[in-house]
Amino acid sequence: MGTGPLDGITVVDVSSAVAGAWVSTQLAEMGAEVVLIEKVGASDVMRLTGAIVGDQSGCWVQMHRNKRGMDLDIRDTRGREILLQLVEGADVFIQNFRPGVAERLRVGYEDLSAINPDLVYLSVSGFGPDGPYAHQPVYDPIIQSLSGMTEAQGGDFVKSATADKTTAMTGANAVLGALLARSNGAGGQHVEVNLLDSTLSWMWLDYFWNESVPEAPRTPTYSEWYSPWQTIDGWVGAIWPSDEQYARVCLKLGVSHLADDPRFATREARIRNSNEHQREFAKLLGEFTTADALKALSEADVPCAPVLSITEVFDDPQVKHNETVLTHHHPVVGQVRTARFPARFSKTPTQLERMAPDKGEHTDEVLTELGRSPTDIAELRSNGIVA
Numbered sequence: 001m002g003t004g005p006l007d008g009i010t011v012v013d014v015s016s017a018v019a020g021a022w023v024s025t026q027l028a029e030m031g032a033e034v035v036l037i038e039k040v041g042a043s044d045v046m047r048l049t050g051a052i053v054g055d056q057s058g059c060w061v062q063m064h065r066n067k068r069g070m071d072l073d074i075r076d077t078r079g080r081e082i083l084l085q086l087v088e089g090a091d092v093f094i095q096n097f098r099p100g101v102a103e104r105l106r107v108g109y110e111d112l113s114a115i116n117p118d119l120v121y122l123s124v125s126g127f128g129p130d131g132p133y134a135h136q137p138v139y140d141p142i143i144q145s146l147s148g149m150t151e152a153q154g155g156d157f158v159k160s161a162t163a164d165k166t167t168a169m170t171g172a173n174a175v176l177g178a179l180l181a182r183s184n185g186a187g188g189q190h191v192e193v194n195l196l197d198s199t200l201s202w203m204w205l206d207y208f209w210n211e212s213v214p215e216a217p218r219t220p221t222y223s224e225w226y227s228p229w230q231t232i233d234g235w236v237g238a239i240w241p242s243d244e245q246y247a248r249v250c251l252k253l254g255v256s257h258l259a260d261d262p263r264f265a266t267r268e269a270r271i272r273n274s275n276e277h278q279r280e281f282a283k284l285l286g287e288f289t290t291a292d293a294l295k296a297l298s299e300a301d302v303p304c305a306p307v308l309s310i311t312e313v314f315d316d317p318q319v320k321h322n323e324t325v326l327t328h329h330h331p332v333v334g335q336v337r338t339a340r341f342p343a344r345f346s347k348t349p350t351q352l353e354r355m356a357p358d359k360g361e362h363t364d365e366v367l368t369e370l371g372r373s374p375t376d377i378a379e380l381r382s383n384g385i386v387a
Contacts, residue, residue: 003031003348003349003350003351003353004029004030004031004032004345004348004349004350004351005030005031005345005348005350006027006030006031006032007031007032007348009027009031009032009033009091009092009179010032010033010034010035010089010090010091010092011024011027011028011032011033011034011035011090011091011092011093011094012034012035012037012083012086012087012090012092012093012094013034013035013036013037013067013093013094014037014074014083014093014094014095014107015094015095015096015124016038016044016045016046016096017044017045017046017096017139017164018046018063018140018161018164018165018168019096019124019163019164019165019167019168019171019195020094020095020096020122020124020168020171021036021044021046021063021064021094021096021168022063022164022165022168022169022172023094023122023124023168023171023172023175024036024067024092024094025063025064025066025067025168026168026169026172027092027172027175028065028066028067029066029341029350030341030343030350031348031350032091032092033068034066034067034068035067035068035069035070035086035362035366036064036067036068036069036070036357037069037070037071037072037074037083038069038070038071038072038359038360039071039073040071040072040073040384040385040386040387041071041384041387043055043359044060046059046060046063046064047060047359053332053333053334054332054333054358055332055358055359056330056332056333056356056358060356061330061333061336061338061355061356062338062339062356063356064356064357065338065352065354065355065356066352066353066354067354067356067357068354068357068361068362068365068366069356069357069358069359069360069361069362069363070360070361070362070363070366070367070386071359071360071363071386071387072363072385072386073384073385073386074105074107075105076384076385078380078383078385079385079386080105080106080107082367082370082380082385082386083107084112084115085370086366086370087112087115087116087119088115088116090116090119091118091119091120091179092119092120092121092122092175092179093112093119093120093121093122094122094124094171094175095107095122095123095124096123096124096125098125098134098135098137099125099128099129099130099134099135100135102123109121109123109190113188113190116188117187117188118182118187118188119188120175120178120179120182120188120189120191121188121189121190121191122171122174122175122191122192122193123190123191123192123193124167124168124171124193124194124195125192125193125194125195126138126142126143126194126195126196127194127195127196128192128194128196128197129192133196138195140161140162140163140164140195141157143163143195143196143199144157144158144162144163144199145157146196147163147196147199147200147203148200148203148207148208149162149163149199149203149207152203152207152221152223153223154223162199163195163198163199164195166195166198166199166202167193167194167195167198167199170193170198170201170202171191171193171198174191174193175191178191206221206222207221207222207223209221219271219272220271220272220274220275224274224275225270225271225274225277225278226239227278228307229281229282229285229286229293230282230285230286231285231286231288231289231290231293232286232287232288232289232290233289233290234290234306234307235290235306235307236285236290236293236294236297236304236305236306236307237304237305237306237307238293238297238302238303238304238305239302239303240300240302240303241267242267243265243266243267245300245301245302246259246264246265246267246270247259248300248301248302249297249300249302251300252296252297252299252300253284253285253296253300255284258280263276263277264276264277264280290306294306314337323340324339324340325337325338325339325340326338326339326340326352328352328355330355330356331355332358336355338352359387360386360387363377363386363387364377367380367386
């Protein structure tokens with residue numbers, strides 16, 4: 001591919017859904033050559049999630065761009081042999097089978113490191129390799145339930161695959177760390193991440209600050225005092241964490257007397273009296289239009305923004321200035337809009353090299369690179385080993 005800081009790194013990914021596959025997404029976005037392996041005769045669940053045209057969904061086009069895709073039955077001995085060929089030349093291998101499955105298929109860490117000692121092998125699971133929940137099926141909402149996230153959201157799920165994506169980003173960072181260790185002479189290694197630990201780690205900074213220092217007086221968390229404000233004709237997001245910002249807000253909103261109110265005059269007081277603070281300013285901002293509220297808040301020099309609908313995001317001036325949204329043509333879907341990779345590298349820039357693959361789109365191409373003849377490929381296909 002020739003672009004991005006991971007140019008020259010090769011990844012073989014046999015994972016499905018999000019928590020494993022979005023790891024290889026992060027790596028592919030930074031220039032790694034990723035071969036995504038799907039089951040023969042079965043579509044990955046993310047091909048079927050969201051708006052769909054053909055075998056491409058709104059999730060799929062974002063999550064699997066810059067990858068090559070092949071269909072391979074790794075449960076068959078002949079399919080496993082092909083996988084081992086790929087692994088021999090790979091730097092990273094990713095799987096998210098339930099614990100024990102990779103070993104039964106003879107594609108566990110010990111199996112693959114025996115043929116490629118420098119391999120960074122990533123296992124992604126729901127709960128870890130062992131323990132009371134290890135072999136249970138799991139999806140993102142289950143982790144939200146167990147981690148305290150649902151309670152923190154007022155008893156509802158976050159309407160996003162938060163646990164999956166947090167775990168994937170943890171996994172991508174861990175892979176990069178292992179690659180760096182390898183370059184420093186450590187060799188390959190087995191890296192394990194799971195949804196429960198990743199989500200709790202991500203939440204701990206703020207959701208669990210009372211539990212971090214249990215002998216301190218309890219302080220309301222962000223989930224109790226960070227909420228948007230309703231206006232006459234919409235909503236605004238605004239916060240004023242410092243005392244100086246709070247004083248300016250009171251002045252600009254015409255409630256100077258609240259600047260010295262002992263319930264709110266300091267950051268600590270505003271946090272401890274967050275319910276009263278929310279009520280006072282909800283009533284106050286509810287008498288403003290969105291435009292007038294934003295004008296006053298901007299003049300007070302506090303962080304603020306309108307609460308945009310999904311469709312309004314595309315027209316936001318900063319989003320347009322940053323060129324965050326990429327628009328391109330996909331041969332199956334037609335027009336596709338995706339978000340650019342958020343990190344920008346001055347010397348090794350990233351770019352969109354490939355559209356998300358159709359099912360099995362690159363099977364023949366990958367097999368040819370492995371030295372398989374057209375006759376071999378035809379035989380493999382007729383036997384259901386590839387598709």
